Amino acid sequence: MSSMVQLSESSKAGSARGPQGPAALLAGLLRELLERGAVAAVLAPKPTPAGTTVTQVLIADPEQLDGIDPLAPVQMVNAAHILRELAREPLEQKIAAVLRPCEVRATIELAKLKQVSLDSVVLISHDCPGVHDLNVYLDAVAGSGAEAVRERRLAELLGEGEAGGGKKSAGGAALRNACRQCMHFTGDSADLSLAWIGAGESGALLEVHTDKGRELLGRGAEAPAPAGRAESLERIRAQRLAAQGEEPEELLTVLERCIRCYNCREVCPICYCKECLMKPEKMGYSPERYLRRAQKKGLIKMPVDTVLYHLTRMNHMASSCVACGLCEQACPMDIPLGSIFARVGRNVQALFDYVPGRSLEEELPVTTFKEDELPGVEDAKR
Amino acid sequence: MPEQAFEPKIIAFLCNWCTYAGADLAGTGRIQYPTNIRIIRIMCSGSLDPTYVLKVLLEGADGVLIGGCHPGDCHYISGNLKARRRLAILKSVLKDAGLEPERVWLRWISASEGAYFAQTVTDFVDHVRKLGANPLRMEWAV
Numbered sequence: 001m002s003s004m005v006q007l008s009e010s011s012k013a014g015s016a017r018g019p020q021g022p023a024a025l026l027a028g029l030l031r032e033l034l035e036r037g038a039v040a041a042v043l044a045p046k047p048t049p050a051g052t053t054v055t056q057v058l059i060a061d062p063e064q065l066d067g068i069d070p071l072a073p074v075q076m077v078n079a080a081h082i083l084r085e086l087a088r089e090p091l092e093q094k095i096a097a098v099l100r101p102c103e104v105r106a107t108i109e110l111a112k113l114k115q116v117s118l119d120s121v122v123l124i125s126h127d128c129p130g131v132h133d134l135n136v137y138l139d140a141v142a143g144s145g146a147e148a149v150r151e152r153r154l155a156e157l158l159g160e161g162e163a164g165g166g167k168k169s170a171g172g173a174a175l176r177n178a179c180r181q182c183m184h185f186t187g188d189s190a191d192l193s194l195a196w197i198g199a200g201e202s203g204a205l206l207e208v209h210t211d212k213g214r215e216l217l218g219r220g221a222e223a224p225a226p227a228g229r230a231e232s233l234e235r236i237r238a239q240r241l242a243a244q245g246e247e248p249e250e251l252l253t254v255l256e257r258c259i260r261c262y263n264c265r266e267v268c269p270i271c272y273c274k275e276c277l278m279k280p281e282k283m284g285y286s287p288e289r290y291l292r293r294a295q296k297k298g299l300i301k302m303p304v305d306t307v308l309y310h311l312t313r314m315n316h317m318a319s320s321c322v323a324c325g326l327c328e329q330a331c332p333m334d335i336p337l338g339s340i341f342a343r344v345g346r347n348v349q350a351l352f353d354y355v356p357g358r359s360l361e362e363e364l365p366v367t368t369f370k371e372d373e374l375p376g377v378e379d380a381k382r
Numbered sequence: 383m384p385e386q387a388f389e390p391k392i393i394a395f396l397c398n399w400c401t402y403a404g405a406d407l408a409g410t411g412r413i414q415y416p417t418n419i420r421i422i423r424i425m426c427s428g429s430l431d432p433t434y435v436l437k438v439l440l441e442g443a444d445g446v447l448i449g450g451c452h453p454g455d456c457h458y459i460s461g462n463l464k465a466r467r468r469l470a471i472l473k474s475v476l477k478d479a480g481l482e483p484e485r486v487w488l489r490w491i492s493a494s495e496g497a498y499f500a501q502t503v504t505d506f507v508d509h510v511r512k513l514g515a516n517p518l519r520m521e522w523a524v
Contacts, residue, residue, distance in 0.1 A: 251479045299522045307524040314475045315432040344478045369463035377470045378488045
């Protein structure tokens with residue numbers, strides 16, 4: 001059962017309001033954890049030296065926590081991908097990972113897939129404002145500067161409504177398709193998360209979700225949930241639900257653009273196999289076979305199997321897809337993979353009443369079964 | 383050249399322990415069933431990666447039949463029930479892709495059910511005949 005905690009004044013390194021508020025609060029908390037040795041390092045997003053974008057950094061020196069930017073409206077990688085390296089096996093000391101909610105959920109899926117050890121990682125999250133795809137973000141920053149882009153994103157989230165995929169709202173840049181449809185934008189699956197949406201005058205509160213989080217924090221006066229929070233979250237969710245209802249493009253038509261570069265697989269936090277079944281050499285293709293296939297249909301698209309590749313990937317990972325949308329950002333051919341995988345994932349997950357990353361205890365749908373379920377899949381009339 | 387009558391081409395993935403043996407029994411019992419089916423023996427319905435079903439459909443097969451043991455009878459205890467989950471995912475993905483999940487059937491057929499195997503193949507061929515040829519058969523961009 002989660003509870004809300006007011007962060008003590010000492011960890012408030014700035015005003016809790018204004019666009020930098022939540023980030024400064026998190027920086028204060030992390031500084032304290034690092035200084036008292038509760039964690040040995042912090043994984044968090046920080047602006048790059050040139051300031052054009054924001055990248056993941058592993059911070060060991062508390063001084064370097066100044067200026068971390070976990071709420072930046074841009075995401076270069078799904079940080080769960082980084083934890084696959086960083087937390088492949090347990091460390092002797094603990095690491096605090098400051099993650100977006102989709103990154104927390106991907107990390108939990110990876111822990112179930114035995115690709116990440118959570119023994120030495122504390123997951124810290126926050127209400128995510130959503131992100132722009134990198135190109136959109138870079139254009140917007142070149143036009144008006146990072147600070148203005150961030151402020152506009154927060155203003156859209158909290159008031160004006162969200163810009164459509166590919167379309168730009170009045171002055172705003174388009175939000176990533178996956179983010180426009182995202183219903184799980186609060187950090188409920190993490191050990192600790194900063195709740196700032198709808199926090200109003202009281203400022204952001206830290207939500208403690210697990211015993212691990214409670215142990216790490218070791219203090220804090222319980223506070224009631226801010227009055228306006230539930231309403232604000234509900235309003236955003238209603239917008240997102242409406243975006244989910246938009247008519248998708250014909251899948252086979254958009255996949256015609258695929259050049260099988262495998263970028264979507266490479267950036268996918270869930271696709272972890274060291275050796276992918278979809279490599280042509282794994283499929284046992286010889287030059288002779290291409291020729292035979294061409295002779296059968298008269299002609300075949302080269303490279304081959306672009307549709308087979310995507311449909312196979314969907315079958316393999318849709319039940320764990322956290323709809324982070326990184327696949328769409330990585331696609332050089334502008335295939336709207338983020339919304340495609342989000343929709344396919346939602347429908348697959350609904351079969352098993354499964355939400356990826358909701359809980360470490362829930363078993364992966366493909367590793368378990370019920371004796372009496374899924375009527376209609378095997379539906380012989382006898 | 384006159385248009386030939388449509389004869390469905392069906393690929394069947396049958397589990398070694400139950401359905402394949404059921405097919406064998408149909409054969410030794412001289413039970414007649416349509417010849418539209420090409421059987422591939424697999425060790426367990428649970429060992430079938432959906433990619434093989436997809437590949438067969440994208441290459442133009444008109445139907446795919448997957449045969450496994452009845453629940454509780456699986457040689458590997460629960461492979462068939464895991465196969466059912468995978469098939470449920472596959473059918474959901476096919477539907478979202480605008481393809482036809484009804485071209486894929488999963489059936490439990492035991493080693494003693496030769497007659498039921500023959501009947502299932504007959505029913506499936508009728509069913510696929512009604513669906514018509516797989517539109518992907520001549521689709522070259524997949």
